[in-house]
Amino acid sequence: AQTVTQSQPEMSVQEAETVTLSCTYDTSESDYYLFWYKQPPSRQMILVIRQEAYKQQNATENRFSVNFQKAAKSFSLKISDSQLGDAAMYFCAYSGGAQKLVFGQGTRLTINP
Amino acid sequence: GAVVSQHPSWVICKSGTSVKIECRSLDFQATTMFWYRQFPKQSLMLMATSNEGSKATYEQGVEKDKFLINHASLTLSTLTVTSAHPEDSSFYICSAKLAGGTDTQYFGPGTRLTVL
Numbered sequence: 001a002q003t004v005t006q007s008q009p010e011m012s013v014q015e016a017e018t019v020t021l022s023c024t025y026d027t028s029e030s031d032y033y034l035f036w037y038k039q040p041p042s043r044q045m046i047l048v049i050r051q052e053a054y055k056q057q058n059a060t061e062n063r064f065s066v067n068f069q070k071a072a073k074s075f076s077l078k079i080s081d082s083q084l085g086d087a088a089m090y091f092c093a094y095s096g097g098a099q100k101l102v103f104g105q106g107t108r109l110t111i112n113p
Numbered sequence: 114g115a116v117v118s119q120h121p122s123w124v125i126c127k128s129g130t131s132v133k134i135e136c137r138s139l140d141f142q143a144t145t146m147f148w149y150r151q152f153p154k155q156s157l158m159l160m161a162t163s164n165e166g167s168k169a170t171y172e173q174g175v176e177k178d179k180f181l182i183n184h185a186s187l188t189l190s191t192l193t194v195t196s197a198h199p200e201d202s203s204f205y206i207c208s209a210k211l212a213g214g215t216d217t218q219y220f221g222p223g224t225r226l227t228v229l
Contacts, residue, residue, distance in 0.1 A: 033216040043204060045157075045220035091156060095216040099145070101208075103156045 002027045004094050006104035013082045014112050020067075021077045021107050023092030032096035034068065034075045039106075040088040048090070051075065079109075087111045114140050117209050119221035126197055127229055134192045134224045136207030143209035146190040147218060148182060151204045163190045187212065197228040 003026045013019035025034070036048040051059045051068050058066050063080045079086055092104040116139040126132050136146055144165050149157040161182050163169045169182035179201075181193040190209075194201050204225050208218040 035217070037220075042222070043151075043206075044222045045206065045208070047217060047219070050215075050217055095218075099210075099216065100147070100159060100162060101157075101218055106156050 002029070002094050002096060002102050004092055004102050004104040006090075006092055006107050008107045009105070010108045010110070012110040012112055013079075015084060016081055018078060018080045019082055019109065021079075021090050021092075021109065023075045023077070023104055025073050025075065025092075025094050025102075027073070027094065027096060029096040032094060034066075035093040035095070035101070036064070036066070036075075036077045037091045037093060037103075038086075038088045039091065040085075045091075049077065082111050084111050084113065115211065115217075115219040116140050117207065117219050117221040119207055119224050121224060122222060123225040123227075125227045125229065128198055129196055131193055131195045132197055132226060134194075134205055134207075134226075136190045136192070136209070136221050138188045138209045138219075141209075142187040142212040143190075144187060144212040145210045146184055147208045147210075148180070148190075148192050149206045149208070151206060151223075153204075157206060160192075194226065197226070199228045202226055202228045 005024050032053045034051045038046045049061045065078045067076045089106045091106050094102045118137045120135045146163045148160045160175045161169045161171045163182050163184040165184045171177045184190040206223040208220045
């Protein structure tokens, strides 16, 4: 079975600075998707970024980018120019042949003004 | 685009009663919907996968007779918590995948259930 591990329960960053959230996963599949979702205090899950495993190029969405290392099974999220609105719980997730999302434990990100 | 709604957003009920939660994809068709449960400060736990027109597939340990799921149309799935007890109190979240789309799931805003 696939597993997703987020080893940082909490992270904090100064406003306008850059922060990287870590995620590793374990799978024997070769074709899969990886996601980062954000859950602010409202508890609405919001898709931040998505990466297809067959694509070598790292996905980027404005201030959010990933460092996808397929061989190392690592999928970190970099947030540049952090803003107060980025404060949230961030979940890394995997989706493979079973078509189900497997979530990591989450990382709570605090933005210090 | 890809908006998912849930109703109600919160509900309080007495022990022994049943509660129905609706999940709707507002601007797309969803052949597959998912139901999750989230305890405070924890990750999402998948309860079941719901495919339109067929029986839901439940995860191990989830009582299918207690958590009834119906996916009657391409835009609506319902979760009914039957004979609710205080231990069923939780935050329930649904998600939906675009028909013919990628693996991306779009989430509803969640329903907070409190059983007295």
